[in-house]
Amino acid sequence: MSIESPLVLNAADVARRLNLSVSTLAKMRLSGAGPAYSKLGRRVVYRLDDLEAWIAANRFRSTSEYSGKRVRV
Numbered sequence: 001m002s003i004e005s006p007l008v009l010n011a012a013d014v015a016r017r018l019n020l021s022v023s024t025l026a027k028m029r030l031s032g033a034g035p036a037y038s039k040l041g042r043r044v045v046y047r048l049d050d051l052e053a054w055i056a057a058n059r060f061r062s063t064s065e066y067s068g069k070r071v072r073v
Contacts, residue, residue: 008038008045017051 014035015022028034029044035054037046060066 006048008040008047009051011037011044011046014046014051 009017011022011025015025018025020028025034029037035046036050037044039045
């Protein structure tokens with residue numbers, strides 16, 4: 001039996017994976033600084049592809065590369 005990855009993750013799962021609090025993730029959604037998300041009714045969900053793209057876009061090799069603003073994807 002193989003375990004397939006879910007199509008989408010809820011906010012609590014994403015916060016846990018990113019080692020953030022759920023409220024920090026919510027603030028990032030409000031400011032547009034976090035990963036792309038979707039609304040399914042009242043639910044906020046994230047696709048794994050969007051999380052990986054956001055993490056890759058916010059990767060830096062030195063502190064001089066970091067402009068202080070998070071990159072949106």
